[in-house]
Amino acid sequence: xxxxxxxxxxxxxxxxxxxxxxxxxxxxxxxxxxxxxxxxxxxxxxxxxxxxxxxxxxxxxxxxxxxxxxxxxxxxxxxxxxxxxxxxxxxxxxxxxxxxxxxxxxxxxxxxxxxxxxxxxxxxxxxxxxxxxxxxxxxxxxxxxxxxxxxxxxxxxxxxxxxxxxxxxxxxxxxxxxxxxxxxxxxxxxxxxxxxxxxxxxxxxxxxxxxxxxxxxxxxxxxxxxxxxxxxxxxxxxxxxxxxxxxxxxxxxxxxxxxxxxxxxxxxxxxxxxxxxxxxxxxxxxxxxxxxxxxxxxxxxxxxxxxxxxxxxxxxxxxxxxxxxxxxxxxxxxxxxxxxxxxxxxxxxxxxxxxxxxxxxxxxxxxxxxxxxxxxxxxxxxxxxxxxxxxxxxxxx
Numbered sequence: 501x502x503x504x505x506x507x508x509x510x511x512x513x514x515x516x517x518x519x520x521x522x523x524x525x526x527x528x529x530x531x532x533x534x535x536x537x538x539x540x541x542x543x544x545x546x547x548x549x550x551x552x553x554x555x556x557x558x559x560x561x562x563x564x565x566x567x568x569x570x571x572x573x574x575x576x577x578x579x580x581x582x583x584x585x586x587x588x589x590x591x592x593x594x595x596x597x598x599x600x601x602x603x604x605x606x607x608x609x610x611x612x613x614x615x616x617x618x619x620x621x622x623x624x625x626x627x628x629x630x631x632x633x634x635x636x637x638x639x640x641x642x643x644x645x646x647x648x649x650x651x652x653x654x655x656x657x658x659x660x661x662x663x664x665x666x667x668x669x670x671x672x673x674x675x676x677x678x679x680x681x682x683x684x685x686x687x688x689x690x691x692x693x694x695x696x697x698x699x700x701x702x703x704x705x706x707x708x709x710x711x712x713x714x715x716x717x718x719x720x721x722x723x724x725x726x727x728x729x730x731x732x733x734x735x736x737x738x739x740x741x742x743x744x745x746x747x748x749x750x751x752x753x754x755x756x757x758x759x760x761x762x763x764x765x766x767x768x769x770x771x772x773x774x775x776x777x778x779x780x781x782x783x784x785x786x787x788x789x790x791x792x793x794x795x796x797x798x799x800x801x802x803x804x805x806x807x808x809x810x811x812x813x814x815x816x817x818x819x820x821x822x823x824x825x826x827x828x829x830x831x832x833x834x835x836x837x838x839x840x841x842x843x844x845x846x847x848x849x850x851x852x853x854x855x856x857x858x859x860x861x862x863x864x865x866x867x868x869x870x871x872x873x874x875x876x877x878x879x880x881x882x883x884x885x886x887x888x889x890x891x892x893x894x895x896x897x
Contacts, residue, residue, distance in 0.1 A: 509534050517545035521595065524548075549591035553642055555601060566591055574601045599637035607650035618643075622650035627733060654730040656683070659737040661726070666715040669728060669737060671707070683707065684729045685714060689722040697722070704731075718743050720853070749851050749861045750778065750821075756865040760839050763824045764847065764864050768817050776814040780823065780836075781848040781860075782807055793850060793860035809836045825866065841868045 502514040511532040517523050527541035552562055552572035557580045561573040570591040576582055582601065589600030602610055602618045607626045612619040616637040622628055631647035638644050659669040667685070689699030699719050705712070718724060720743050729736040751767040769776070783791055783806045791806070798807045810823065810831030825847060826838040839845060847864040 507532055513538065515541065515543050521545035522548050547591060547593060547595050549595050549597050552589055552597050552600070555603075557604070558601065568593055572597065572600065599643045603635050603643045603645045605635075605646055605648050605650070607652075608648055618646070620646050620648050622648070625653055626650040627653050629732075651732060653735070654733050655735050656728045656730055656737040659726075659728055659739045661739055661741040663715075664741065664743055665718045666713060667726065667728065667739070668711060668713045670711055671709065671730075683712070684731055685716075685726065686729070687716065687718075687724055687726045689719055689724045691722050693721075699724075749859050750849065752849060752861055752863050754862050754864065756867065758867045760841065760868055761824055761826045762864060762866050763822055765820065765822050766849065766863070767820055768814060769851075777852050778812040778814065778817075779808050779834075779850040779852055780810040780812070780825070780831075780863075781850055782809045782825070782837075782839075783846040783848060785844040785846060785865075791846075791848065791860075793858050807837070808834045810834050825864075839866060839868060843868060 502516065504511070509532055513530040515523075515528045515530065522545065523543055524546050525542040525544045528543050530538045530541055532538055547568035549566045549570065551566065552560060554560065555574055557577050558574040559577060561575065563570075568591055572589045574587050574589065587601050589597045591597055599616070602613055605620045607623055608620045609623050610618055611621045611633075618635040620633050620635065627650065629649045629651040631649045633646055633648055635646045636644045654671065657670040659667065661667060671683075683705055685703045685705060687699070687701050687703075689697075691697045699722060703716075705714060707714075716726075718741075722743050724741050724743065725738060726741065727736055727738045750769055753765075755762075755764070766778075768778075781791075798805065809825060811834050812821070812823070812831060825836065827836050828838055829836050845866045846862065847866060848860050849863040850858055850860045852858050
């Protein structure tokens with residue numbers, strides 16, 4: 501009521517409805533008459549909420565009344581279900597519809613609610629990526645909907661190593677309509693015999709496969725710890741592996757030749773991660789001969805013992821290599837001495853890597869045409885325990 505406080509004839513009083521109410525009459529002014537009474541205007545304040553607000557994926561049941569206490573009922577459309585018991589909106593004294601059914605947040609459920617506040621949380625198998633957990637019924641009668649975003653929880657399961665350098669795991673999630681696309685792979689490699697060696701790398705991969713496979717360029721003779729981490733959730737799995745196999749031997753065909761300068765052939769190993777050299781070992785044949793593949797290098801000294809005739813760097817060789825034994829040439833620091841007439845020799849090809857691993861293979865038996873005594877051919881068998889670092893040696897007997 502707006503009034504100047506006077507009560508003389510002709511004084512007017514303006515009536516107004518309080519907030520939330522509306523005049524449904526035709527007049528809003530009272531006048532002081534000559535009879536000493538205020539006129540009674542046709543003035544009536546009522547609540548009018550207007551039409552109920554529409555909500556997505558719902559069907560509205562409403563009789564058309566928008567006065568105080570009017571009710572609007574919401575039902576989910578076919579294919580949808582309600583996530584809370586709240587399905588009714590009521591016209592309040594502030595001329596606003598209470599917010600009605602709880603708003604839906606994808607991949608979430610209601611943890612707690614009353615008529616004005618709802619607390620959401622992500623359902624099992626999902627995690628909170630961003631946003632607020634709270635929906636609030638505002639003064640406008642509409643929900644201020646939570647900004648919560650839920651994303652599927654991804655797991656790295658069954659991480660395993662195969663073929664020594666390849667990884668496989670299950671990109672497991674608790675729903676079938678999502679697959680993790682980005683994972684981080686971190687590897688740490690160390691060698692017990694070389695404290696200065698360290699191989700640390702980090703790699704980001706993308707894969708939508710249910711069982712991703714990743715082959716890594718791992719260094720040989722190395723102990724690795726490898727961790728795969730899902731970028732979206734931080735879920736991780738770790739596996740260890742050892743790449744400790746001896747270096748691969750070249751392809752050779754064992755031959756027996758009668759020559760003082762036999763030419764021998766090999767097909768070299770075409771791919772390696774560490775420098776490799778081939779050493780040509782010359783072993784004179786005597787009654788019983790024991791050869792250790794990890795034995796020390798011996799240069800030729802003009803006597804009848806075993807020696808290294810040549811050292812060939814793999815990087816400087818073609819794929820197919822021919823080598824003439826006893827040609828009197830220096831190969832590296834080793835002298836390829838001529839063979840002594842009248843003796844038999846076993847030629848062994850030793851592969852040596854920079855991480856101090858060796859492997860040996862019989863390459864040939866060289867017999868000269870000037871032998872004056874009978875030499876029995878020894879039997880050949882592997883002898884374990886004599887090799888360097890636990891690797892098998894070779895026993896000729």
